Amino acid sequence: MADALYQELADRIGNLIRGGTFASGSRLPSVRRLSREQNVSVTTVLEAYGRLEGLGIIESRPRSGYFVCPPKVVNGQLPRPAAAPKRPVAVRSPEIFQAVMEAATDPGIVPFGAAVPGDETIPAKRLTSIASSLARRLGPGVYQYSMVPGRHELRAAVSRRLLSAGVQVTPDEIIATQGASEALALALRATTRRGDVIAVEAPTYFGILHLARDMGLEVLEVPMDASEGMDLNALEELSGRHPIKACVVQPVFQNPVGSRMSDTAKQRLAEIARQRDFAIIEDDLYGELGHSGTRPMAVAHYDTDGRVLLCGSVSKCIAPGLRIGWIVPGRYLDQVKRLKTTHSLANPTLSELVVAEYFRSGAAERQLRRISSLFAAQCARMREAVLREFPEGTRVNQPRGGFVIWVEMPEGYDAEKLAAEALQQGIGLIPGTIFSASCRLQNCLRLSCGSRWDERSEHAVRTLGRLASHCRVDDPA
Amino acid sequence: MADALYQELADRIGNLIRGGTFASGSRLPSVRRLSREQNVSVTTVLEAYGRLEGLGIIESRPRSGYFVCPPKVVNGQLPRPAAAPKRPVAVRSPEIFQAVMEAATDPGIVPFGAAVPGDETIPAKRLTSIASSLARRLGPGVYQYSMVPGRHELRAAVSRRLLSAGVQVTPDEIIATQGASEALALALRATTRRGDVIAVEAPTYFGILHLARDMGLEVLEVPMDASEGMDLNALEELSGRHPIKACVVQPVFQNPVGSRMSDTAKQRLAEIARQRDFAIIEDDLYGELGHSGTRPMAVAHYDTDGRVLLCGSVSKCIAPGLRIGWIVPGRYLDQVKRLKTTHSLANPTLSELVVAEYFRSGAAERQLRRISSLFAAQCARMREAVLREFPEGTRVNQPRGGFVIWVEMPEGYDAEKLAAEALQQGIGLIPGTIFSASCRLQNCLRLSCGSRWDERSEHAVRTLGRLASHCRVDDPA
Numbered sequence: 001m002a003d004a005l006y007q008e009l010a011d012r013i014g015n016l017i018r019g020g021t022f023a024s025g026s027r028l029p030s031v032r033r034l035s036r037e038q039n040v041s042v043t044t045v046l047e048a049y050g051r052l053e054g055l056g057i058i059e060s061r062p063r064s065g066y067f068v069c070p071p072k073v074v075n076g077q078l079p080r081p082a083a084a085p086k087r088p089v090a091v092r093s094p095e096i097f098q099a100v101m102e103a104a105t106d107p108g109i110v111p112f113g114a115a116v117p118g119d120e121t122i123p124a125k126r127l128t129s130i131a132s133s134l135a136r137r138l139g140p141g142v143y144q145y146s147m148v149p150g151r152h153e154l155r156a157a158v159s160r161r162l163l164s165a166g167v168q169v170t171p172d173e174i175i176a177t178q179g180a181s182e183a184l185a186l187a188l189r190a191t192t193r194r195g196d197v198i199a200v201e202a203p204t205y206f207g208i209l210h211l212a213r214d215m216g217l218e219v220l221e222v223p224m225d226a227s228e229g230m231d232l233n234a235l236e237e238l239s240g241r242h243p244i245k246a247c248v249v250q251p252v253f254q255n256p257v258g259s260r261m262s263d264t265a266k267q268r269l270a271e272i273a274r275q276r277d278f279a280i281i282e283d284d285l286y287g288e289l290g291h292s293g294t295r296p297m298a299v300a301h302y303d304t305d306g307r308v309l310l311c312g313s314v315s316k317c318i319a320p321g322l323r324i325g326w327i328v329p330g331r332y333l334d335q336v337k338r339l340k341t342t343h344s345l346a347n348p349t350l351s352e353l354v355v356a357e358y359f360r361s362g363a364a365e366r367q368l369r370r371i372s373s374l375f376a377a378q379c380a381r382m383r384e385a386v387l388r389e390f391p392e393g394t395r396v397n398q399p400r401g402g403f404v405i406w407v408e409m410p411e412g413y414d415a416e417k418l419a420a421e422a423l424q425q426g427i428g429l430i431p432g433t434i435f436s437a438s439c440r441l442q443n444c445l446r447l448s449c450g451s452r453w454d455e456r457s458e459h460a461v462r463t464l465g466r467l468a469s470h471c472r473v474d475d476p477a
Numbered sequence: 478m479a480d481a482l483y484q485e486l487a488d489r490i491g492n493l494i495r496g497g498t499f500a501s502g503s504r505l506p507s508v509r510r511l512s513r514e515q516n517v518s519v520t521t522v523l524e525a526y527g528r529l530e531g532l533g534i535i536e537s538r539p540r541s542g543y544f545v546c547p548p549k550v551v552n553g554q555l556p557r558p559a560a561a562p563k564r565p566v567a568v569r570s571p572e573i574f575q576a577v578m579e580a581a582t583d584p585g586i587v588p589f590g591a592a593v594p595g596d597e598t599i600p601a602k603r604l605t606s607i608a609s610s611l612a613r614r615l616g617p618g619v620y621q622y623s624m625v626p627g628r629h630e631l632r633a634a635v636s637r638r639l640l641s642a643g644v645q646v647t648p649d650e651i652i653a654t655q656g657a658s659e660a661l662a663l664a665l666r667a668t669t670r671r672g673d674v675i676a677v678e679a680p681t682y683f684g685i686l687h688l689a690r691d692m693g694l695e696v697l698e699v700p701m702d703a704s705e706g707m708d709l710n711a712l713e714e715l716s717g718r719h720p721i722k723a724c725v726v727q728p729v730f731q732n733p734v735g736s737r738m739s740d741t742a743k744q745r746l747a748e749i750a751r752q753r754d755f756a757i758i759e760d761d762l763y764g765e766l767g768h769s770g771t772r773p774m775a776v777a778h779y780d781t782d783g784r785v786l787l788c789g790s791v792s793k794c795i796a797p798g799l800r801i802g803w804i805v806p807g808r809y810l811d812q813v814k815r816l817k818t819t820h821s822l823a824n825p826t827l828s829e830l831v832v833a834e835y836f837r838s839g840a841a842e843r844q845l846r847r848i849s850s851l852f853a854a855q856c857a858r859m860r861e862a863v864l865r866e867f868p869e870g871t872r873v874n875q876p877r878g879g880f881v882i883w884v885e886m887p888e889g890y891d892a893e894k895l896a897a898e899a900l901q902q903g904i905g906l907i908p909g910t911i912f913s914a915s916c917r918l919q920n921c922l923r924l925s926c927g928s929r930w931d932e933r934s935e936h937a938v939r940t941l942g943r944l945a946s947h948c949r950v951d952d953p954a
Contacts, residue, residue, distance in 0.1 A: 128619075140599040144599070145582055146798060147582045320622040343658070347800065348798065
């Protein structure tokens with residue numbers, strides 16, 4: 001009977017995991033809580049968890065509890081590092097870009113395009129309640145200018161949050177920005193001049209490429225490993241041959257490949273930057289969205305002489321529409337202050353105060369646990385669906401955080417054609433060429449998994465798979 | 478008896494005008510309303526108004542009612558046009574800038590520095606009530622990305638408002654920005670490249686100078702008349718000798734001199750731009766804050782081939798902390814869209830929706846009437862106080878809109894020294910050198926009249942006058 005009971009419980013939890021209720025990497029209810037909720041003994045729960053652990057479905061971590069293991073890769077391989085030109089290039093931008101971006105927030109389009117978190121991930125009620133209470137309490141103050149460097153409350157809250165990434169800075173070393181976009185733009189302006197060369201990941205977030213083009217910078221593309229991140233041997237070799245001024249990197253949960261650099265690699269990156277005397281622009285946008293629930297160290301943790309400019313925001317983990325980000329510019333503090341004053345003067349004041357209070361209240365921890373699990377589950381579903389529906393030989397990454405996945409179709413497939421045809425069918429996606437300064441990665445694409453997975457999503461991936469099979473480089477347009 | 482009655486009423490209103498209740502340029506209560514409120518006959522009111530009109534204190538305007546006349550200049554002359562180098566120069570920035578800006582929002586400092594509207598001008602309760610209601614109705618939608626070009630509701634509201642400036646554009650021709658600062662930055666980026674020359678007013682808003690320096694532009698300073706605005710003969714001559722790419726101009730209620738170009742001048746400016754083939758970046762930040770209650774035409778009204786980029790915001794007339802502005806970029810529409818996507822991606826969504834609803838509700842008209850009168854009265858008070866307290870020979874402009882005044886001390890006085898000493902005494906102000914690309918205008922300064930005029934203000938001007946008398950170029954520091 002007891003035997004039947006723990007087996008039954010194990011089955012039930014196993015089904016919830018397969019069904020996505022408990023996502024890959026997420027924490028399971030504590031033994032005590034499950035015993036209470038299911039009205040069974042602690043021993044029964046321990047036996048059920050033990051069985052699932054034996055099957056490799058969950059794992060126990062000392063002093064942390066039980067976690068869902070990542071799914072095994074049964075029918076796919078990780079995408080391969082992208083080939084990249086071994087010299088700096090001026091940035092080109094594919095023609096399809098504007099159409100893809102305009103579809104990004106069209107509610108009629110299946111939202112696999114821009115990396116937008118779904119409505120259900122946004123703690124709207126809580127944010128509104130904080131905003132109302134602040135506006136009542138502070139009156140016109142919440143509508144006045146919040147001049148550079150931004151409200152102290154926000155900078156203090158950010159300095160507390162950054163402790164978990166191993167970064168110890170005072171509020172005075174932080175400048176509030178309008179999202180990470182502005183932080184990245186300020187970082188590039190502070191560290192480079194027209195004609196300079198910067199190193200970027202290949203593939204990299206396309207916003208960096210557009211900024212570089214607009215500022216007249218050349219980019220050196222450094223290959224990425226879908227699991228380990230930027231190839232540091234390549235960076236070392238390339239930076240020896242070309243004088244780079246800054247290296248833009250997303251060390252953890254990289255967009256678009258979802259990789260995570262090891263701590264050793266981060267330390268080595270900081271060391272290379274010191275030797276070659278370049279700045280590191282660290283884009284930490286997804287750092288708090290690790291699928292396993294852990295918050296990795298930032299490269300800034302290994303910085304010894306203020307050459308890392310750490311950029312972050314709440315856009316992917318609380319709400320994008322608040323437009324609140326930050327930059328910790330190290331030795332570039334005064335320059336970034338001056339540039340921020342020049343280019344945008346001030347931030348949305350109420351947003352700054354709302355984020356400060358949201359952090360202060362402790363709500364952010366719960367929010368991050370909740371949505372990291374959600375994103376992990378949605379990425380897993382997307383990955384499975386793509387491997388099932390796309391042409392044979394398609395590779396898909398296994399993101400370790402964030403909510404995008406990177407798809408590498410076999411050579412000869414053309415993701416720009418696919419994106420154009422998908423748009424016709426009401427489905428958004430971003431072709432790989434947009435993530436490449438040299439418009440390579442033609443057979444790759446990024447799919448956002450920020451929104452709720454449902455019937456429409458399943459259907460859309462089926463449609464994409466069908467369309468993909470006809471989208472080859474040689475096919476007539 | 479009736480005689481005594483209308484004389485008494487005239488005296489009472491005269492006192493209210495001198496006391497600042499009815500500001501220079503503001504509309505007086507209608508005859509009917511005053512008759513009702515004061516419980517006197519319509520004839521008595523007409524006679525009282527007639528007497529005040531005879532004294533030159535008020536004026537009647539056909540079909541509009543009675544208005545307070547501007548005060549006569551009794552003890553002061555307008556500042557003279559600034560001398561300016563007749564060739565393009567690289568922008569220099571005085572060292573004092575950062576200190577002056579940092580004091581700008583320090584509540585302990587008398588706020589004559591940055592052009593910040595006072596708390597009492599901000600319709601905080603109304604904005605909060607609109608925000609709460611939108612957040613309840615739209616849920617997470619108000620926290621999602623508002624991607625380029627911004628929410629349709631806002632762009633539609635702006636297109637309706639621009640009708641009063643003679644500008645007829647569809648919402649699709651408008652791009653929402655983060656304040657006018659971003660609009661100006663986008664306009665400069667869309668029309669120039671590093672090394673180009675732009676024409677600016679002398680003096681001009683310092684933000685333009687900092688942007689120009691940062692973008693590697695040279696500036697050609699065109700003298701200003703404190704009443705009529707940019708000297709178009711000078712512009713014509715200078716633009717014939719130097720190839721300028723864009724001319725940045727605040728045609729109405731210019732910051733810092735408060736001038737207003739005539740419609741003929743605006744038309745001529747548009748014509749010069751066509752002939753010399755340069756763009757006009759029209760900064761319309763104060764266009765709705767005319768002290769006489771009228772809303773002048775924009776230069777964009779006279780644009781025939783899309784070369785005017787019209788920039789505006791709600792920062793000075795509703796609330797700066799919302800960070801909502803706009804740009805109507807004419808023929809540069811696609812470029813500005815691309816640049817906005819690259820440099821800041823999105824705007825604060827709730828702010829966009831709040832401004833749209835505030836405009837739609839009709840509250841903006843009442844708000845503008847209310848604060849224009851307030852600003853007119855505060856400028857008049859400041860002007861009087863400065864003429865009374867500052868060294869003999871000091872000239873003060875008579876702004877026709879907005880809320881800053883421009884002070885020209887006699888030659889040999891040093892406003893940077895004054896600003897530094899004033900800061901020590903807890904008083905903010907901005908020295909003239911900050912408004913000049915070539916750090917001229919050393920004997921000039923700008924005083925903001927955005928905040929409530931009170932005892933502290935009176936005292937602060939007295940202190941400034943005393944300090945000024947010792948701040949001469951030759952004095953040892």
